[in-house]
Amino acid sequence: MAEYFKDIKKVEYVGKESKDPLAFHYYDPERKIGNKTMEEHLRFSVAYWHTFTAEGRDMFGVESANREWNKFSDPLDKAYARCDAAFEFMSKLGVKYFCTHDRDLVDEQETLRETNKLLDKLVERIKERMKETGIKLLWGTSNLFTHPRFMQGAATSCDADIYAYAAAQVKKALEITKELNGENYVFWGGREGYETLLNTNMELELNNLANFLHMAVDYAKEIGFDGQFLIEPKPKEPTKHQYDFDVANSYAFLQKYDLDKYFKFNIEANHATLAGHTFQHELRYARINNILGSVDANMGDLLLGWDTDQFPTNVFENVLAMYEILKNGGIAPGGLNFDSHVRRPSYENIDLFYAHIAGMDAFALGLILANKILEDKVLEDFVEKRYNSFNEGMGKKIVDGRTNFKELEEYVLDKKVGVPKSGRQEYLENLLNLYIYE
Amino acid sequence: MAEYFKDIKKVEYVGKESKDPLAFHYYDPERKIGNKTMEEHLRFSVAYWHTFTAEGRDMFGVESANREWNKFSDPLDKAYARCDAAFEFMSKLGVKYFCTHDRDLVDEQETLRETNKLLDKLVERIKERMKETGIKLLWGTSNLFTHPRFMQGAATSCDADIYAYAAAQVKKALEITKELNGENYVFWGGREGYETLLNTNMELELNNLANFLHMAVDYAKEIGFDGQFLIEPKPKEPTKHQYDFDVANSYAFLQKYDLDKYFKFNIEANHATLAGHTFQHELRYARINNILGSVDANMGDLLLGWDTDQFPTNVFENVLAMYEILKNGGIAPGGLNFDSHVRRPSYENIDLFYAHIAGMDAFALGLILANKILEDKVLEDFVEKRYNSFNEGMGKKIVDGRTNFKELEEYVLDKKVGVPKSGRQEYLENLLNLYIYE
Amino acid sequence: MAEYFKDIKKVEYVGKESKDPLAFHYYDPERKIGNKTMEEHLRFSVAYWHTFTAEGRDMFGVESANREWNKFSDPLDKAYARCDAAFEFMSKLGVKYFCTHDRDLVDEQETLRETNKLLDKLVERIKERMKETGIKLLWGTSNLFTHPRFMQGAATSCDADIYAYAAAQVKKALEITKELNGENYVFWGGREGYETLLNTNMELELNNLANFLHMAVDYAKEIGFDGQFLIEPKPKEPTKHQYDFDVANSYAFLQKYDLDKYFKFNIEANHATLAGHTFQHELRYARINNILGSVDANMGDLLLGWDTDQFPTNVFENVLAMYEILKNGGIAPGGLNFDSHVRRPSYENIDLFYAHIAGMDAFALGLILANKILEDKVLEDFVEKRYNSFNEGMGKKIVDGRTNFKELEEYVLDKKVGVPKSGRQEYLENLLNLYIYE
Amino acid sequence: MAEYFKDIKKVEYVGKESKDPLAFHYYDPERKIGNKTMEEHLRFSVAYWHTFTAEGRDMFGVESANREWNKFSDPLDKAYARCDAAFEFMSKLGVKYFCTHDRDLVDEQETLRETNKLLDKLVERIKERMKETGIKLLWGTSNLFTHPRFMQGAATSCDADIYAYAAAQVKKALEITKELNGENYVFWGGREGYETLLNTNMELELNNLANFLHMAVDYAKEIGFDGQFLIEPKPKEPTKHQYDFDVANSYAFLQKYDLDKYFKFNIEANHATLAGHTFQHELRYARINNILGSVDANMGDLLLGWDTDQFPTNVFENVLAMYEILKNGGIAPGGLNFDSHVRRPSYENIDLFYAHIAGMDAFALGLILANKILEDKVLEDFVEKRYNSFNEGMGKKIVDGRTNFKELEEYVLDKKVGVPKSGRQEYLENLLNLYIYE
Numbered sequence A, B, C, D: 001m002a003e004y005f006k007d008i009k010k011v012e013y014v015g016k017e018s019k020d021p022l023a024f025h026y027y028d029p030e031r032k033i034g035n036k037t038m039e040e041h042l043r044f045s046v047a048y049w050h051t052f053t054a055e056g057r058d059m060f061g062v063e064s065a066n067r068e069w070n071k072f073s074d075p076l077d078k079a080y081a082r083c084d085a086a087f088e089f090m091s092k093l094g095v096k097y098f099c100t101h102d103r104d105l106v107d108e109q110e111t112l113r114e115t116n117k118l119l120d121k122l123v124e125r126i127k128e129r130m131k132e133t134g135i136k137l138l139w140g141t142s143n144l145f146t147h148p149r150f151m152q153g154a155a156t157s158c159d160a161d162i163y164a165y166a167a168a169q170v171k172k173a174l175e176i177t178k179e180l181n182g183e184n185y186v187f188w189g190g191r192e193g194y195e196t197l198l199n200t201n202m203e204l205e206l207n208n209l210a211n212f213l214h215m216a217v218d219y220a221k222e223i224g225f226d227g228q229f230l231i232e233p234k235p236k237e238p239t240k241h242q243y244d245f246d247v248a249n250s251y252a253f254l255q256k257y258d259l260d261k262y263f264k265f266n267i268e269a270n271h272a273t274l275a276g277h278t279f280q281h282e283l284r285y286a287r288i289n290n291i292l293g294s295v296d297a298n299m300g301d302l303l304l305g306w307d308t309d310q311f312p313t314n315v316f317e318n319v320l321a322m323y324e325i326l327k328n329g330g331i332a333p334g335g336l337n338f339d340s341h342v343r344r345p346s347y348e349n350i351d352l353f354y355a356h357i358a359g360m361d362a363f364a365l366g367l368i369l370a371n372k373i374l375e376d377k378v379l380e381d382f383v384e385k386r387y388n389s390f391n392e393g394m395g396k397k398i399v400d401g402r403t404n405f406k407e408l409e410e411y412v413l414d415k416k417v418g419v420p421k422s423g424r425q426e427y428l429e430n431l432l433n434l435y436i437y438e
């Protein structure tokens, strides 16, 4: 078997004294944080598409990387080679999960039947590699956006045949995900939306989308796939407006169409900020609504208006994310999938290692620090006190829904009602810094 | 009675040949567009706060306007004078509706009881003026954001007494709105959100907000107020993050808390764009979900990141807005409320006329042109054709929810499924221009 | 010779009564506006890259269009076919100018020498077609951003050999531009900037860039190319930060390095808005500094954070742009180049016609309306009056630089200095609407 | 003398083990970093306006804070009280500089003469306090934006009398700044720009602005004020478009009008991001052009579109800022002025301490970490290597401007010119984290 990363040994934890860029300085998989190991908490996953399939194209430039495993002309040879490279990479990196679209695995063929045949062969190879390495499938998904057929949507296409094609693709992707014991299945609707309202029947499209998701739920039941269904929201790009704009937009849709009991969310940091929210906001919103499913761990550049999908090296943001995840009781059966790609100038294979290590260490730090903040109840105690007027008396009645406008009016009609306690934002930011840089 | 706009006569329709800036060139209230008059279609409303109460303060500057009617030291004298100015202005302008917050009408007094007494007196005066002029109340609302008491929210305050105070304020505002035959009641939650998640119990706050709205619904029933309840979403400003981010965010909330049957939406153009949507998108989304209630007719500046609330002089945008409103079967019992203020340098009283006329003419044009586009089925025919594969066969089964993934797979497994019909965006944009500039 | 647009006849002016989408409704090339024809005013140009070379790829999808002329495997065959298609298209459209990068014309070969040979052959063909059709080259430029070699810049590369290669490419592009009597030469520095400051020597890069431009100026002199050099600013995309951020940023650079006498600006609407300016702002700024050279006529979507390069169908914006151009005394030797591409779903050849027609008609309207506004001195008279305190007395001394702080203090020390005249923004917006929709 | 912060003792350095929020954990003024103390490096300054004059108003709410020192009705009493509170605060905080506008010190009176008289009295008090405490004036400036007179600009007003008034105000502010031994004088042109181009003579306004600045330079010479003149750029807010958009925009202006030798820049973090740049970018750009003068140390919220002026608690950003400042050889005679205000809900006096401490500690950390990164040449070595092809041969000739297009073409015509070295962004981000969280 070809070795694609010859100069790279298994990446090991060496601690923070070393500056070795091919080792972990904070991520120590076996280290216990609370009652789980770091590996159990973080459930890192490699994104097959960014790391093995794509090669650094952007809107103004062709591929900058030349991955050896993609150079085969025969589609099956290429698929095998890419698969081998993937499992070698993940083994050396020590990541136990991956995520993939159907079309990352094999190139599309003339007919769906032929593509599916190729997929079946590749799935056998993947199963072998999974068995050998212990690496698992975090989630599967279907690419319904790259082929020109989907230029105007898939489950919201204006064309019934294309809708049918998309449905058939998801059917197969569900089967594969089940076959590989995938723990979740994700819908990212990058073309489910519109370029212009002038030509769009939004109502029909949304109804069709709801039917599509119901069929997916039904088919999963039929084949016994019991992984978690996830929606990954993104407000725009590639489409001018995408229906799964943010978690709340999608949650409104799921509720309206009685789909909310079947779906949770895969929240991506960069998609959160494109929608005008912080990453933490989307996590918090999902958490309190009990719909936080999984995370696409990356970061965006808030001065840029597109999805840069950078490796998540911002420790501060990762602390806030891990804080929500710990409060959620963990992220399983979801995980932290690096939906991140190396910058176009970081075109060497070794950059793939540097980048994942950077993200893993930065999230390990996030975990360590968030756990410390939680254990010391730094924020919890403050918040508890801030809202303590709701713990008894009229406040308690409000919370319990046992009062009404008349009673409340009487309560305040002649009262001098002053201002609330100071919000103390700067105090809290400072306190957080003391924990993070201690 | 004092006359505040002495040099201004009633604004009349003069047609588009004239360049008289104190006359209407497109807005001809009696002109029939389809089966309704322009006045019936447009239901224009003046915003009491922007036009009569506020005086042009901004973050870096004090008031630029010096309205005579606000110069009284006695609070009742001031309230009466402002009221008289308002009705004189609206009469001369020929607008038949106004909207108001409780605190636009009278200044807040030491206790709620005293403020309410003052309000009662003022309401008598307003009723007289309404009777004299035929002007009606489009909607009432309560100002729960200006007083320091509300610095950290009202129905989502961290303090139970402040929550109670807010409830009592809304109780009174509902009573006044009923007393004045207001046709709607609006909630704009400008401080219902958070400055920082570090100190925020989002779950408690949202639960409390839901209880608050349920109490409002209950109290309205109790007093027999049968106007439409409306939520006005805005994503941010003054607060870092507001819970009523956009229509869909709020709709998710309403559904979750079983409030969706009681509320529709008051959609503001500038709030739409602050949330990353076009105005038309928010209108369309509300329309197809049957929750389009009313409109705050203004425009923003997309290169600025705050709510500029400009008078809506962009005819093209108004065409798209009126297109959605016509498709909605009209906006009643809502209306087009000018939640717009003159630019700070437009500080003279006469600018209030120029600005409202500009907005009214630009929306009248929007109505005329949108109606023409609809009558000729310019977009309708195109859209019908674009989606016609869903009218029969497999497409029809998809729409009707009578198929499944297996059947759809069979249907396409060996089929060459090509690309959809061209989206023709540029063609449609050109066609629209031909209608608009004909 | 192959005919690529068989079903299309020459696009003719038919006037605004017709709704024929393959005809002009406002653009009447021979019609006189002031003392020039529309054709002379507008100097429309087709962008070779968007219309003939590119095929609709985006960040998440492959090409959606399948242009027949690009299907040849032999590079020269392909280059000839594309050239033939281009001249057929432009002839039928009635556009008299085109713009091109070197790499739009022919594919890059193994060595620069070979590419240049191919270019020489193609240039002969182009010259023939130019002679046959009367179509001219508005500007030439060099593509220094698509090839992976330029992933980290060209004239600001971190690698001297790549810098040299870029220089050699520009040398050849200048020769070709001269050979084809190009009237301008453009530098768009899409990769001249940085992805991260962490690895960047900004000072060295900017010095090198200045040397590069000086060498270009020197070489132009040497070969007798006397076209106008132009910088096209863009703040970001594809690079995180581009040095030619906006006109003023570039103007600071040009002044610092004594390049300002050799360069003017090619201003693109979408790049203006990405930099936080209106299109009109950039035009105005360039105009009053006498550095307005040419225009990339397109429009962006201000709710999207990337360069959508849409066809400029927004008439209102075009009025403001043409207003600046008329005040500039015209745009020659520059022109209005459609740096615009059809939306990805508008993939048919006929959409290329619809789109250019849409842009041409919308700019023709812009010209007609801007000219009317100027002739009636609608804004001029207002502005003259607004600043009239500077026409005499102390105001005149201020303008002439003949006073000082002491004299000015004496002048106001005991004076009641009030507020300026109202800015009348709403009045002016309304007035403009009256002109535009009359 | 009244004591306004009774419960607060002098804030001391206690080290990072303590969590006392009224002590410094990283800022140890006497600690040497390199060859200067922290105090000498950081030159912290308190902003008189945010901390002592303003009280938490926002666009939708009145003042949330009730500062005792502002409650006096007599203007001189108020001015004295505010001054006393300021010096008490700064002494307890241990900050050695402050910055102020003329109108922060005393309220404006009926005439300029009267205001100036009041100012003279207050200046005497300030001088006393400065002497007693050793606190110095970092920079003075004039408020030319709050009064309605300046609603349409000051040095770019459309009204000559207002221009004269502004000039007289700056004259006095220069005198005061000299009297107080101010080390710099700042121009922030918050209203120097336009609301709409429709009514604006941009050319006249910019010429007048240039004359204004020349007069300021002349008058400074006349009175012997030899502090550094600084421009503080900001792209928008309160005005739709401000001429001093960013450093480069202003630098173009300064060069054009021969003002560049007299002015450097006061760079504010939040203004940088509003203009689409990182704070580090603006610092770097100024540094390499030798125009970095001083810093307004705050931070913005990139998801909000207005100037939030938050206390700079983001340590990572502060590291990058201090990196540029150290590379600049320090910031003197400028400093780090906290142009920051407490959030509106942080309304208590003690929050003023929490907030300044948060900013001081976070910048002290920035200094410590940036110094470590520089001492280890972490980035320097990488950058040196990245560009090493410019150290000899053709690269050296390029840098020295000793080559030309012909020579460069010969050099590459038959050469296989590959891609540059990997940019290694992720590697560098990881490395930086290792330094920051070590």
Ligand SMILES: [Co+2]
Pocket (backbone or CB within 6 Å): A232, A268, A296, A339
């Ligand atoms: Co993702």
Ligand SMILES: [Co+2]
Pocket (backbone or CB within 6 Å): A268, A270, A271, A307, A308, A309, A339
């Ligand atoms: Co993404």
Ligand SMILES: [Co+2]
Pocket (backbone or CB within 6 Å): B232, B268, B296, B339
């Ligand atoms: Co509103």
Ligand SMILES: [Co+2]
Pocket (backbone or CB within 6 Å): B268, B270, B271, B307, B308, B309, B339
């Ligand atoms: Co608004």
Ligand SMILES: [Co+2]
Pocket (backbone or CB within 6 Å): C268, C270, C271, C307, C308, C309, C339
């Ligand atoms: Co562009």
Ligand SMILES: [Co+2]
Pocket (backbone or CB within 6 Å): C232, C268, C296, C339
């Ligand atoms: Co361009």
Ligand SMILES: [Co+2]
Pocket (backbone or CB within 6 Å): D232, D268, D296, D339
């Ligand atoms: Co500042």
Ligand SMILES: [Co+2]
Pocket (backbone or CB within 6 Å): D268, D270, D271, D307, D308, D309, D339
């Ligand atoms: Co600021």
